[in-house]
Amino acid sequence: MVRRMRQNLIKNLIFVIVLFISAAFAFSVFSATVTDGTIDTTYKYAWSENAGWINFGTTGGNVHTTDSGLTGYAWSENYGWINLNPSTSGVTNDGAGNLSGYAWSEGLGWINFSGVTINSSGEFLGYATVSLDSGQISFNCINTNSCSASDFKIQTDWQPRSIRLQCNNALDDDGDGKIDYPADPGCSSLTDNDETDPGGGLPAGAYNPPVPPSSGGFNVLINGGGEYTENSTVNLTLSGGYDSVRVAISNFSDFRNAGQETYVSNKTWDLCQGLTVCSEGQYAVYAKFYTQWGQSSEVVFDGIIYRKKTIPEKIVELIPEILQPLVPDFLKPKPLEKPPEISLEKLLSKKAPLTLNGKWQLLPPKPIKGFVLAPLPKEMLVLAQKFPELGETLKKVGITKMTDLDKLKTVQLTLPGLTKELSLLVPGIQSGGLALPAGIPVANLSVAAKQKIPTEIVFAKTGGGLIDYDVTLAVNEEGRPEQKITTITNKPLQLVVRPDKPVKSVKGYVVFRSKPITNSQSRINIQDLTASLIFANPAFATTQEQPIRVEEKLVLLEFEYTDPDGDGIYTADIQMPAVDGEYEIITVIDFQDDSLGKKEIRLITVVDPEGYIYEKNGDKETRIPGAIVSLFWLNPATKQYEIWSAKEYQQENPQTTDNRGTYSFLTPEGFYYLKVEAPGYPTYDGKAFQVKEGVGVHINIELKTKYWWLNIIDWKTTLLILGAVLLLYNFYRDKMREGLLQKKITGG
Amino acid sequence: MSLLNQNDQSNKLGEQANHFWAVLAIVLLVGTVFFGVRYFAIQKELRAVKLSLETQTINGKVLEFAKMFIEKVLKADKEVDFETRLKLETAVRNLNDKEIFAQWQKFTEAKTEIQAQAGVKTLLEILVNKIHPVKII
Numbered sequence: 001m002v003r004r005m006r007q008n009l010i011k012n013l014i015f016v017i018v019l020f021i022s023a024a025f026a027f028s029v030f031s032a033t034v035t036d037g038t039i040d041t042t043y044k045y046a047w048s049e050n051a052g053w054i055n056f057g058t059t060g061g062n063v064h065t066t067d068s069g070l071t072g073y074a075w076s077e078n079y080g081w082i083n084l085n086p087s088t089s090g091v092t093n094d095g096a097g098n099l100s101g102y103a104w105s106e107g108l109g110w111i112n113f114s115g116v117t118i119n120s121s122g123e124f125l126g127y128a129t130v131s132l133d134s135g136q137i138s139f140n141c142i143n144t145n146s147c148s149a150s151d152f153k154i155q156t157d158w159q160p161r162s163i164r165l166q167c168n169n170a171l172d173d174d175g176d177g178k179i180d181y182p183a184d185p186g187c188s189s190l191t192d193n194d195e196t197d198p199g200g201g202l203p204a205g206a207y208n209p210p211v212p213p214s215s216g217g218f219n220v221l222i223n224g225g226g227e228y229t230e231n232s233t234v235n236l237t238l239s240g241g242y243d244s245v246r247v248a249i250s251n252f253s254d255f256r257n258a259g260q261e262t263y264v265s266n267k268t269w270d271l272c273q274g275l276t277v278c279s280e281g282q283y284a285v286y287a288k289f290y291t292q293w294g295q296s297s298e299v300v301f302d303g304i305i306y307r308k309k310t311i312p313e314k315i316v317e318l319i320p321e322i323l324q325p326l327v328p329d330f331l332k333p334k335p336l337e338k339p340p341e342i343s344l345e346k347l348l349s350k351k352a353p354l355t356l357n358g359k360w361q362l363l364p365p366k367p368i369k370g371f372v373l374a375p376l377p378k379e380m381l382v383l384a385q386k387f388p389e390l391g392e393t394l395k396k397v398g399i400t401k402m403t404d405l406d407k408l409k410t411v412q413l414t415l416p417g418l419t420k421e422l423s424l425l426v427p428g429i430q431s432g433g434l435a436l437p438a439g440i441p442v443a444n445l446s447v448a449a450k451q452k453i454p455t456e457i458v459f460a461k462t463g464g465g466l467i468d469y470d471v472t473l474a475v476n477e478e479g480r481p482e483q484k485i486t487t488i489t490n491k492p493l494q495l496v497v498r499p500d501k502p503v504k505s506v507k508g509y510v511v512f513r514s515k516p517i518t519n520s521q522s523r524i525n526i527q528d529l530t531a532s533l534i535f536a537n538p539a540f541a542t543t544q545e546q547p548i549r550v551e552e553k554l555v556l557l558e559f560e561y562t563d564p565d566g567d568g569i570y571t572a573d574i575q576m577p578a579v580d581g582e583y584e585i586i587t588v589i590d591f592q593d594d595s596l597g598k599k600e601i602r603l604i605t606v607v608d609p610e611g612y613i614y615e616k617n618g619d620k621e622t623r624i625p626g627a628i629v630s631l632f633w634l635n636p637a638t639k640q641y642e643i644w645s646a647k648e649y650q651q652e653n654p655q656t657t658d659n660r661g662t663y664s665f666l667t668p669e670g671f672y673y674l675k676v677e678a679p680g681y682p683t684y685d686g687k688a689f690q691v692k693e694g695v696g697v698h699i700n701i702e703l704k705t706k707y708w709w710l711n712i713i714d715w716k717t718t719l720l721i722l723g724a725v726l727l728l729y730n731f732y733r734d735k736m737r738e739g740l741l742q743k744k745i746t747g748g
Numbered sequence: 749m750s751l752l753n754q755n756d757q758s759n760k761l762g763e764q765a766n767h768f769w770a771v772l773a774i775v776l777l778v779g780t781v782f783f784g785v786r787y788f789a790i791q792k793e794l795r796a797v798k799l800s801l802e803t804q805t806i807n808g809k810v811l812e813f814a815k816m817f818i819e820k821v822l823k824a825d826k827e828v829d830f831e832t833r834l835k836l837e838t839a840v841r842n843l844n845d846k847e848i849f850a851q852w853q854k855f856t857e858a859k860t861e862i863q864a865q866a867g868v869k870t871l872l873e874i875l876v877n878k879i880h881p882v883k884i885i
Binding site for chain 1: 791821822824825826827828829830833834837838841846850851853854855856857858859861864865867868869
């Protein structure tokens, strides 16, 4: 019996202990989670059109929600880990559940959490935005009213401060300077909902002096801070804190005979109140402010000089200022004596205030970091993603943030052309040696190669698709990347683009921007030819904000890209304008999915004039028509120059100049030289020059005539010389005649 | 006859004297007007110069204080000593500008780091705004 009772007792004891431990565990879990929440095991997914499902509740991710922000990693099925607390940013929480700041993903870039909130149930609401493509991440199916189709959301057990109990809400509810359990003596546990300190019957704040106003502290001003008054009745401006309810005002520093009155910010006051005689002189008014519990502030005061003006002084005051110097000194008011100033040394506390004790960071580091460490512009990140070589180059030269972009203002980066980008460029082989390193026309690309073409980048080709333009990438004054190609007037240009989604249409516009400021083509020595080569480059897509407006821009050409073989690669063949200048080729992609809108790809195109052959006549140039211009290429195999095979590139070589004396070649990279033959002129053999990639040869060449000296003598000079010769001859004949007559006379 | 001549002569002398005084009066009047105009013009110029000088002096004082504030407070890596604080207090009072003084007080009386940071930003903003371009005369 006793044994049975003992067993029951042990059982009951174990039950009570287990119950106690469970309760304690449950309590500790509860108390910890409302301030440091984890993600629910069921509701842990967010959805993005581009990134797919994003799991915030993976075991390895260890996502936590606190009053200050989110930590840990989320997992995107398409783009991998997303760091919610990267070192240069991070998702922050204002304690009320309003999230902001950025998360970082290698694949997606920066993700902006502004717009995401956590409600009182710990449910995430709203959308985060992927900065790169403005794609949205939905945190709750309720955003799109699609919960019946797909019930997803992110839920945490963290709760906003406003709904938490007083002793666990990270707020100083009783104003005693102590926060929550166990720091605040008014809290007995985390579940205690009253932070008020025990004893006294009054709240802790009742023993505190009034809080000074945020601007300028407690203050009293007489007549708005004026120095003098003619009237003993003045106006006081009082500045007490928000919890000041009464004020004591006195003309004496010991507040004799002064009582407390209701605090108002403006009050009429008599400087002579409490004085038997009200003479002229220095007066002061003292004030101190009181809380509802009777706690007073420090004493503040202001001074003013009370002085009545004499009649001559009043008269002098009426005289306009400009005539004041004419008034004799004895009529002018005597300068008022200033009150003796209290020594600053006495006023100043020996102890440095908190702001000057050297312990605080006086300049807020966050905005400074935000400015200095701001990420690269999204256009640059897009390009770096689409051209990994560019990304690596930027990393190598230390261009990782916005402020590093200055380094790029003085240099130009080159992005590869289409064939090079697809790693297909190989030197061709032909009889007699290696052929020119030719590009591959789009139609000849394999299906795999076509799929590798970066999307929403416009590539430029010419010469029947055999010549690729390289990309010249520079940073403009606004810190934005700018792509530019340079080509030659009247030359054909093939544009290639691969949209990443099905499209309704792809349209293009050639828009005039400006005449070039410098003419890169004229007066270039043949030795400097590489400076005048043409470049090409792609641009990237941005969401079109407004349609191309013809009335605002000079649209020279409107064309349509086509995809006859349905491989998703759209091409357009256009002719460059006949007039040199700076143009913009704008490609507008109209997606089938209306929600994607339209995207614009801009490509600045500098069109240089063709080269020409000329002869110099004084300061003027005369173009030479009918000159035969031949371009020779250095065959690396034979190490001999041979005539460049232009037909492969849909051009002619040699070219015969027209009435304007013009010519031009678009060539792939290699070493070249020019030869010019024209009747009446000696043959011109230029020096060799190097052409890098996707090049235009269009230098101006001066020919000297064989009979150059004929140019010096014109008909006027000839007539003058003839006249001078005849005159000289006449003089000579006269002399001879005189000599003969003399001889006859002397002889006779 | 001779009496008549004498009368004529004295009349002529009288007329000449009248003319002289009239001319003198006109000359003096013109002189007064001329110098009066000159006086007012110079007074106007003087006021403009004084104003410009005053602006320059204020700008100089504000810049001097801003320089001291940056050098001694923002760049300080330890507590600002009493002597420096005294110099700063003297400099800020010498500016005779209530707005700057109020902001300085607000800054020195800050109770939290965030308040101090906000105070620094506002103080620097006020100081920069107090510097006015000087009109060159």
